[in-house]
Amino acid sequence: MQPVRRKNPFGITKAVDLNNEQIEQLWVEMVIDDSRIKPEFDHPASPMPTYILGAKGSGKTHLMRHQSFELQKLRYIAAGKTIADGIRDDGYLGLYVRCSGLHSNRFSGKRQSDEVWTQLFSFYFELWLAQHALRLLCEIIANESEQVDLEITAEIITLLDKKPTEDIKSLSDLSAFFAEQQKKLDYQINNCLITGVLDPDIILTAGNVIFGIPKIVSEKISFLRDVLFVYAIDEFENLTMAQQIHVNTIYREREPPSTFRIGARTYGIRTYGTNSAGEENLKDSEFTEIQLDSKLRELEAQYNAFSRSLVTKRLSQLGSSDAGQLEQHFASFDGGWRSPDWLEVIDSDSRERPHFKTLQQLVTKHHDDLSYPEILHAFSKPESPVLEKLNIMLFMQDWAKGRDLSVSFKRVAAEMSAFIKGEADGERYKQALGHYAGDLSAQLLRDARKPQNYGGIDNFVRMSAGIPRALLTILRSVFEWASFADERPFEGGLISLRSQQKGVLDASDWYFSNMRKAGPDGIVIQAAVERLANIFRINRFSDKPVEISLCSFSVSEREISDEARRVLGLAEARAFLHRIPGGQKERNSEDVTAKFQLSPMLAPRWDLPLSRRGVVTFSAEEFNAIFDASRDDQYQQLLGGWRSKVNAPFRRASKQAGAQIGLFDD
Template identity: 30%
Template sequence: MINSNPFSFAKASDYSDEEINKLWIDISENFVEAVIEPTLRKSKFILGGKGTGKTHLLRHYSYNATKLRSSNLTGLDIVNQHQSLGVFLRANALDASRFICLNDIDISKWQQLFGVHLELKLAEDLFSILIDIEKTTPNVKFNNHDFIKLLSTYVLNENEFSNLVDLISVKNWIHQQLKKIDNAINAYAFTKSLDIIPPFSLGTFSIKIKNAIDIWHPSFKNIPLLYLIDEIENFYTESQQEIINTLIRYSSGSVTFRISGRLYALKTYSTIGNGEENREDVEFKKTYLDDILQEVSNYKDFAYSFVKERLVYEKIIDSNSFNLSKCFENVNKNNHYKEFIDYLNFNNGKDFKFINGFIETLKEIPNIIEPNDIEELLNILTRDFSIILKKHNILRFAKEYKSDESYLATANKIRNDCTLFIQDPKDPSIKSYRDSYSSWRKDLIAQLNKESSKPMIYAGLDTFIEMSSGNPRNLLSILGAAYDLARFKNIDFINGKPLSIEDQSKAVLDSARFIFEQDSNFGRPSDLARDAVKNLCELLRVARFALNIPEVSPLLISFSDEGLTKQSKETLQSALNYSFIFEIKNGRPNRNNLKINRKFSLNPMISPIYGLPISKRGDIGLPPNLVNAIFDFNRAKEFEALLKNYNIKWNQPFTRDESSLAHNDLFNF
């Protein structure tokens, strides 16, 4: 193994354009074009959680990255072939905190200065591109004279600008204007006076420059100019984001913006001077990358190629034909998980907590199950069956029990179905039993895993891909943790024996804790969201490890938000913003009315911390009082009481009379 970790992730902004191209893998055909939409005649916000590839997408579409992919072409040919001119700018390159006004008097001055500074930075990068196009396209005449002449009409000192003779001199002029702004800001610290006259009015230079470019060479007349601005959240104040909104309002169809940001990045849609708000689908469009990535049908294929490309790039493997899945040991599902259950190392079947817990549950309800029938009932459900089938039969009994039917008859029906299932799993007469086992087996194995002394197992590359939820950074986080652990233990799982399920699970847990506890600290909103999600995880944990598991693979919840408190709504939105949870678009039809309840999934990257599933199956419907108790920190004590009630409800399926229960912690092991 090499010392450097091939799966370590740096900020995309730290990669060179060459690395952006070298490590690039298309998720699907025309995926980039579908997100960027270069011919769209309105601007676009591209929003997504950390690691969804926002920066990669913008940089991939920039002229500088495109040039490296077409090194045999002239600059003009590259633009004509690509049919767009992409100018990439990182928002943090402006150091926007310098432009925050500290009094109420000069707010407009600082806002205007920030806007002019932004336009100059965009123009600076644009001129670097134009200079490169001119340099790499010999024997083609570019009309520098008329280009500069028209530009001069956009600035306040037209005579000074008209004396410029070529693109390099214009770029030098831009440098001088940027330096003047820097000097004025530095002087303000001492003089408390912002003494500078901007070289042009806001929205004049960066937008109208397209008219001059069309004169510079006629090839550009049908080429859209795209300003690709990355990480808009680094424009910290509403007044700074009003500048972007104003430029969007000023821009024409041939000059548009593609602006990336986190889910919480946008602070306002207003323009400057208390102007109108820009309207979605009129002045701009919005795209949410998380939603797109989670719906990509071939994400698994992309993930395999994405990982292999890194290993090839680092020369750890020779080709993309390498079978990556063989690097990771998988849980053997054959013979009812016998090999895995042997690994769990249960000493004595009589000591199974789930058996003892089931017996105690039957005993605690008087006159429901006759005490003399308990042993017979247990034998019917479990005798001579494998451990996981014992658990499944007990779960089936909990779900099929009816007070007006013979419980022994119900148990015998389950036993008969189980026997037929063992003899012929495809027997059509036991479809219900077969489907039940297929649905619940992962939850049942998780319960056995929890009952053992072994760590909760999350193993296999396909498991990691599913956990990542369409986010390549999440996948790299897991694989990076696995590589670090293997390197520490001197294990070459790439070219040697596969990494054990236990080592994989340790790496997954480390990655989960990093993502949830260290990589998402953004102050009080993220802290409140994290605490709320911990509450949600506790509820889902009670559900998954209950005797009567309420839903298959409990990872989803649904509810109406009509009765939510203001604090609950704010914390819920923060949990979405920081990708602790995801919203499922189609929602859940309310059984009592025609309305659609909102439906949410826990981010599966958090699941290992609480032993939760990673697959999205059934959702648990929650009433408003429980949702408020989860998401409103003012109701913490109420949550504890409600959680206790749900623990009772899901662990005692044989009565609805909670007052008759002797205890409620039988399955809280």
């Protein structure tokens, strides 16, 4: 009988695809010690409007929905609280809406002026938010008397510029009235291109109703008296610049007890401008800001713990009987220099290993004064291919510096012997091994035609770099491959290195395709990142890497070309590159320049390291060659220069101004 295939517990990666119960069930609290930001992760505590920004999949929607009344209510039920007691204890009421529901592209063109559309959007936006607030209040004050409902409704009606002719006696009636007004407006908007007519009846002034409702109910209802009313507006990037200006104006002129939390992708804020005499809203004056994925990357230990809890909860909520210690589910490869795992992938005879074959060719061709058999004997360590690779790399460093190689190989061999014995003379060798082990292991795997090792939960978390959806996508793909291979993932089976590698590569390809901007600029971003990654790859798999585990760079943003700066901004906004807080202090000039890391999600595409160690400093000319597609000739020259300086027989060239000195360079 064919075994029943389990549902993938990581199959749903988007918060918009989860219902309210699933959002609550899968919620994981982030443990944060920083009192400045912890409240905003737990619940909206500040009356200051807040932008929640982040890359696609960074958790903005999940966070904002978790703080909505619909989810608050579920928690009250679970805790056995009444709505009144729950809201009083929380101190806030979350009114969550998504801008995609506005279909904002309708408010333009159609033979109407921009001024008309601006006014019409203002009216429509007010109706939209007011309906949402009224629907929630109908439920929240359901236990109040009809008289209270009638009084609140009557006061809200006084906020309108034109009194309705309809007989409105309750919040429910008023909500239905606003819905009918919106429906009429929808009809006119949808037909005005054909009819050429827009004849709206604008019955209110922007801000009066959405700020007036919280004021009125907080005065009438005792348990709402000290409650913060939070208009949580998600997917703000779907609004045009003119529409964002309207919202900016509204939150600038907000009235207590109301505030705003605005969710948007990193690139989604088009303007901070307002209609208030052309003033711009200023950070920490009119609003605060949480850069979600950037903050999660800073909180590395907390993010790792959060991610593990997220995975465990997914497994337990969807019926896994064996969540346990996550590491136990994944096969691993020990790349340490003593590890016997190497002998399963590398030829047991040192003479037949690719690194010695290559060394033999280079020495024979360029140094006929040396005895290759002596070098082979000195460098061979059959039980530890990693040490053999390190011996060759240190030898190559001396070659590049023009040292006497007949002395060099003997010194390296002596240092290896001292290191193995734990003697002081092996300290330099030990330090080099500590720094370059990752790159040397990568070279050994490539020489053996084996995939790079990105397996294990810690590597998956590191790859995701503060973007939980990226982590879930990795695990979704790994789970699918493991299931296909009948490995019974998370049910007592062991997920093979092969399934992990295939899943990681699928997730990396997804990230490369999914995170880019649509249209020509998306291709430009991908091309620039690929050119950058090619340089990092040349360094990693070279005879003498100039930097350790290179996946980061620094550059002076003020000196690069406008086009290169534009593409850099696009790549950062789309999370292909991550800006490193604090920048890079250059060793020669003492200047502080911007520092970036290639997203670890992209590392498997080019067999690059996940962790940031070495940093290369690009001159403006070098950076322009990489990030400006029109400079392909310069880029090809740059590639050739890199290959020459990191591979034997080495191009002897003076260091450019501002270039970083390698760890073991003189």
